[in-house]
Amino acid sequence: MSNTIHVTINGIALEVEKGKTILDAANQAGMIIPTLCFHKDLCIAGNCRVCVVEVSGQKRLAAACATPCEEEMEIQTNSLKVRNSRKHIIELLLSEHNADCTKCYKNGNCELQELASEYKIMTQDFLRLAPMKNYTIDQFSPSIIKDDSKCIRCQRCVRTCAELQGVNALTVAYKGDEMKIASFFEKAMNDVVCTNCGQCVNHCPTGALVERNYIEEVWDAISDPDKHVVVQTAPAVRVGLGEEMGMEVGSRVTGKMVSALKRLGFNAVLDTDFTADLTIIEEGTELLNRLKKALKEKDNSVKLPMATSCSPGWIKYIEHMYPEFLEHLSTCKSPQQMFGALVKTYYAKARKIDPENIVSVSIMPCTAKKFEANRPEMHDSGYRDVDYVLTTRELAIMIKQAGIDFKKLPDEKFDRLMGESTGAGVIFGATGGVMEAALRTAYELVTGREVPFENLNITPVRGMEGVRQATIKIENPLTQWDFLDGVELKCAVAHGLVNAQKVMDEVKSGTSQYHFIEVMACPGGCLGGGGQPIPTSPEIREKRMEAIYAEDAGMPLRKSHENPEILKIYQDFLGEPLGLKSHHLLHTKYIGRDRL
Amino acid sequence: MVAHSYQLKRADFIFKNENDWERILDKMLKRPTRELINELMSSELKGRGGAGFPTGLKWKLTAEDPSDTKFVICNADEGEPGTFKDREILTKVPYKVLMAMAVCGYVIGSNQGYIYLRGEYKFLVPELNKVIQEFEYYCKQIGHDFSIKIFLGSGAYICGEETALFESMEGKRGEPRNKPPYPSSNGYMGKATVVNNVETLAHTFTIFKYGAKKFYDLGVQYSRGSKLFSVSGDTPKPGIYELELGMSLQDFVNEFGDGDTKAVQVGGASGFLVPRKRFEKTTIGYRGKLTGISLPTGGSMMLFNSSRSMYNVLDNYLEFFREESCGQCTPCRVGCQQLHFGIKAVKRGDKPAQYLDKLLKLTETMQLTAKCGLGQSVANSFSSIVENFREEMIY
Numbered sequence: 001m002s003n004t005i006h007v008t009i010n011g012i013a014l015e016v017e018k019g020k021t022i023l024d025a026a027n028q029a030g031m032i033i034p035t036l037c038f039h040k041d042l043c044i045a046g047n048c049r050v051c052v053v054e055v056s057g058q059k060r061l062a063a064a065c066a067t068p069c070e071e072e073m074e075i076q077t078n079s080l081k082v083r084n085s086r087k088h089i090i091e092l093l094l095s096e097h098n099a100d101c102t103k104c105y106k107n108g109n110c111e112l113q114e115l116a117s118e119y120k121i122m123t124q125d126f127l128r129l130a131p132m133k134n135y136t137i138d139q140f141s142p143s144i145i146k147d148d149s150k151c152i153r154c155q156r157c158v159r160t161c162a163e164l165q166g167v168n169a170l171t172v173a174y175k176g177d178e179m180k181i182a183s184f185f186e187k188a189m190n191d192v193v194c195t196n197c198g199q200c201v202n203h204c205p206t207g208a209l210v211e212r213n214y215i216e217e218v219w220d221a222i223s224d225p226d227k228h229v230v231v232q233t234a235p236a237v238r239v240g241l242g243e244e245m246g247m248e249v250g251s252r253v254t255g256k257m258v259s260a261l262k263r264l265g266f267n268a269v270l271d272t273d274f275t276a277d278l279t280i281i282e283e284g285t286e287l288l289n290r291l292k293k294a295l296k297e298k299d300n301s302v303k304l305p306m307a308t309s310c311s312p313g314w315i316k317y318i319e320h321m322y323p324e325f326l327e328h329l330s331t332c333k334s335p336q337q338m339f340g341a342l343v344k345t346y347y348a349k350a351r352k353i354d355p356e357n358i359v360s361v362s363i364m365p366c367t368a369k370k371f372e373a374n375r376p377e378m379h380d381s382g383y384r385d386v387d388y389v390l391t392t393r394e395l396a397i398m399i400k401q402a403g404i405d406f407k408k409l410p411d412e413k414f415d416r417l418m419g420e421s422t423g424a425g426v427i428f429g430a431t432g433g434v435m436e437a438a439l440r441t442a443y444e445l446v447t448g449r450e451v452p453f454e455n456l457n458i459t460p461v462r463g464m465e466g467v468r469q470a471t472i473k474i475e476n477p478l479t480q481w482d483f484l485d486g487v488e489l490k491c492a493v494a495h496g497l498v499n500a501q502k503v504m505d506e507v508k509s510g511t512s513q514y515h516f517i518e519v520m521a522c523p524g525g526c527l528g529g530g531g532q533p534i535p536t537s538p539e540i541r542e543k544r545m546e547a548i549y550a551e552d553a554g555m556p557l558r559k560s561h562e563n564p565e566i567l568k569i570y571q572d573f574l575g576e577p578l579g580l581k582s583h584h585l586l587h588t589k590y591i592g593r594d595r596l
Numbered sequence: 597m598v599a600h601s602y603q604l605k606r607a608d609f610i611f612k613n614e615n616d617w618e619r620i621l622d623k624m625l626k627r628p629t630r631e632l633i634n635e636l637m638s639s640e641l642k643g644r645g646g647a648g649f650p651t652g653l654k655w656k657l658t659a660e661d662p663s664d665t666k667f668v669i670c671n672a673d674e675g676e677p678g679t680f681k682d683r684e685i686l687t688k689v690p691y692k693v694l695m696a697m698a699v700c701g702y703v704i705g706s707n708q709g710y711i712y713l714r715g716e717y718k719f720l721v722p723e724l725n726k727v728i729q730e731f732e733y734y735c736k737q738i739g740h741d742f743s744i745k746i747f748l749g750s751g752a753y754i755c756g757e758e759t760a761l762f763e764s765m766e767g768k769r770g771e772p773r774n775k776p777p778y779p780s781s782n783g784y785m786g787k788a789t790v791v792n793n794v795e796t797l798a799h800t801f802t803i804f805k806y807g808a809k810k811f812y813d814l815g816v817q818y819s820r821g822s823k824l825f826s827v828s829g830d831t832p833k834p835g836i837y838e839l840e841l842g843m844s845l846q847d848f849v850n851e852f853g854d855g856d857t858k859a860v861q862v863g864g865a866s867g868f869l870v871p872r873k874r875f876e877k878t879t880i881g882y883r884g885k886l887t888g889i890s891l892p893t894g895g896s897m898m899l900f901n902s903s904r905s906m907y908n909v910l911d912n913y914l915e916f917f918r919e920e921s922c923g924q925c926t927p928c929r930v931g932c933q934q935l936h937f938g939i940k941a942v943k944r945g946d947k948p949a950q951y952l953d954k955l956l957k958l959t960e961t962m963q964l965t966a967k968c969g970l971g972q973s974v975a976n977s978f979s980s981i982v983e984n985f986r987e988e989m990i991y
């Protein structure tokens with residue numbers, strides 16, 4: 001049987017693979033069919049109906065995204081019938097929509113707005129339904145704002161939360177004209193299982209789900225002459241920001257980003273990668289301690305596998321879904337929060353600045369980090385450790401507001417003290433990166449030799465497979481670690497919370513053999529984070545990932561324990577890994593939560 | 597000139613008590629499945645649940661699916677306003693439906709049947725379960741592996757749409773799916789499934805017992821057999837009547853009207869309104885070709901006399917659709933609101949009379965683009981009422 005099908009699109013003959021939809025075929029033919037509910041990351045919904053096309057011999061129009069091609073199909077994507085219907089549908093969506101675009105956070109990056117503009121919908125013949133509705137705005141979460149008046153009911157968020165994250169914090173409620181997207185019993189998103197990962201924000205075509213922004217607060221701090229405003233930037237920001245500035249996907253803009261931050265007026269531009277390196281030292285030591293207790297001292301109370309704790313979306317997820325496994329989490333804070341705690345202690349002391357006057361800002365690819373910074377326990381410096389968290393998108397807005405021509409910026413370097421990092425810190429931005437960085441250090445610590453992978457690239461833990469496993473056999477360790485001789489260290493890496501669920505269910509059922517698992521809440525890891533530029537897609541994440549590994553490969557130092565500033569901070573301030581000071585500033589506790 | 601050669605004919609198959617269903621079942625289970633399919637095909641029985649799909653073909657397609665697990669579902673969601681016939685069937689002759697399901701299971705290769713029962717019919721459950729028990733007991737005795745479970749709906753009209761019904765049974769929100777794929781290959785739990793209306797199944801009993809010809813001889817071309825009609829509204833004799841298909845609406849009104857019938861809504865809210873001047877020319881059956889109009893969706897016939905405001909009737913239907921749309925697709929969810937609030941705005945004088953034309957255009961779009969039969973059929977009542985009673989909409 002042949003595997004191809006013959007169709008014509010607007011008269012052009014085409015051969016397409018069996019099983020492809022009309023939308024796929026049109027793309028193949030270079031025809032663009034507008035879509036709203038369609039998203040490459042998600043299953044097909046076919047509910048917005050803007051992608052309707054005419055198929056010869058069929059009475060009704062077909063939704064291109066949901067209709068498979070059939071042999072001899074003759075498809076019209078721009079007939080009068082199609083145009084009129086599409087226009088009607090856009091008009092209908094607008095009539096239900098709070099179309100006060102100039103007051104919308106997503107103005108300029110909204111798929112509905114774009115369509116309205118494309119089809120030049122300039123009159124409002126239908127009744128305005130939006131004012132007749134009791135739309136609510138949920139602003140209780142420190143991470144996400146949900147504004148129902150902007151919602152077009154495409155259910156992309158619902159599918160995202162279910163299919164990518166397995167969380168189901170957002171579902172469809174009611175029917176008919178009252179149908180809406182709601183959390184459990186219409187509680188505030190802050191009061192339900194929502195992990196604040198922001199994937200819904202990243203997949204929302206309009207302004208219905210956006211990050212809670214702190215742009216004005218940060219401008220105020222910068223403008224306050226009494227404040228010393230310190231900014232840290234997460235690894236994934238440098239491979240995403242360029243997209244917001246009109247550059248190609250996958251552009252590496254570290255130097256330009258630093259330059260822009262300096263021009264925005266931050267007093268010190270530092271690097272979260274530094275505390276990523278620090279995390280490796282602390283977490284690596286913690287893992288080795290657990291292994292020692294379990295394997296040498298035969299202590300049954302030791303919790304293995306140990307799980308990474310850098311992703312605050314993952315943390316909130318496990319707190320809700322697997323509260324009985326909290327002790328499996330590394331007690332390490334995320335790099336952002338380690339950084340925050342150190343800025344108002346170590347950094348303040350070294351720079352002789354009153355921590356009271358320090359405002360600590362972080363630029364993150366993440367919306368969950370906003371929630372994390374807001375957690376009551378994150379005050380170990382004696383102050384709120386991180387004052388404001390901005391997403392990559394918010395930073396882009398500030399750069400544009402400041403009138404900075406980003407592409408023309410020179411490359412600049414991070415300021416010192418907590419600005420030095422290694423390639424190991426950079427790869428925290430990709431799924432598998434923490435695992436790879438940890439292995440680079442732990443293996444060397446234990447054996448005195450580099451990890452046995454070409455150019456230090458631990459390829460088995462890299463890639464986009466939802467769950468990846470790797471085994472590293474330890475041979476000829478240093479005497480201190482002789483109990484590890486011949487041990488096969490078993491690791492698993494998961495990204496996207498549906499995949500985390502798979503690994504956790506293995507752990508729960510007792511069938512897991514793992515020693516160490518890395519979980520990142522977002523698909524692709526932080527580079528696909530909820531605070532990264534919109535749109536997102538598997539291809540986009542792939543390019544950002546290539547950029548991350550290129551960044552790593554280009555670094556002079558690629559192992560966390562070789563970072564001179566790390567050596568210095570232990571010498572001058574922390575003493576030793578898992579020491580008293582570390583314990584106080586760099587480690588934390590977790591809280592079991594309801595499953596609402 | 598032949599005025600109307602056809603007269604209103606009563607039929608009495610559905611509710612006729614047959615005390616030999618065991619014997620018929622035995623007989624059917626011995627016949628080759630191909631033969632049973634042919635029997636159904638030659639009867640030209642079409643689905644009585646709304647879409648009018650040929651029942652024999654539906655069984656055939658499902659029988660041909662290679663799946664190892666298949667299901668038979670009896671659609672007893674009966675949500676169309678003005679229909680109440682399925683309830684009667686399940687009360688009076690439930691064994692006919694059960695037997696038909698078992699035969700269907702035999703034909704398509706399924707040993708599991710479900711009755712998707714409208715939530716409001718919960719009171720039927722104890723009695724129905726008793727009959728099912730007896731029925732399953734008999735099946736066991738004769739060595740036929742088939743069981744039937746009742747699944748209770750929870751009151752949403754849309755769950756009567758077959759794919760929304762699957763979703764609902766799977767524990768999900770009752771939202772229609774994209775088609776294709778069709779139930780004959782991807783139904784309940786993604787398996788090949790036959791969904792038939794209660795009445796459709798009851799008719800197959802007649803066909804299996806008396807042969808296809810008996811059924812075929814009733815009715816007219818394209819519209820064979822008899823059908824239950826739920827008669828309501830301004831009529832001296834409301835109730836359920838089994839009538840041969842192919843009658844003219846005039847004959848129907850002569851029989852059931854109160855002498856002052858101004859219009860008849862054929863097929864419930866998703867059907868058409870026929871004004872008096874078109875009674876003669878309207879034939880009740882499955883195809884528009886016979887000067888008539890299309891299918892009598894669940895078989896609801898609602899008569900209106902001159903005291904009725906057609907505006908109120910439409911207002912009522914549109915409110916129903918506005919609320920009963922599942923809300924997932926744009927043309928239906930927003931379209932229904934625009935239509936409903938639109939006629940109110942015209943009535944109030946907030947919009948000019950010409951706005952009705954804009955709304956008529958909108959119903960065309962809904963018909964062309966809505967995801968399921970609900971949104972697609974709102975145009976039927978809207979355009980037939982607005983076009984025939986435009987003044988009543990405005991003044």
Ligand SMILES: Cc1cc2nc3c(=O)[nH]c(=O)nc-3n(C[C@H](O)[C@H](O)[C@H](O)COP(=O)(O)O)c2cc1C
Nearest residue numbers: 643644645671673674675756757758792793796969
């Ligand atoms: C909105 C909507 C509601 C429906 N409700 C019912 C119903 O209550 N009962 C029913 O038998 N079919 C209903 N149908 C039709 C079913 O989708 C399906 O076509 C039918 O059950 C098939 O059975 P049949 O071939 O025996 O008619 C409905 C369809 C739509 C679009």
Ligand code: SF4
Nearest residue numbers: 922924925928968971
């Ligand atoms: S047409 Fe109406 S009922 Fe059908 S899928 Fe669309 S919104 Fe739901």
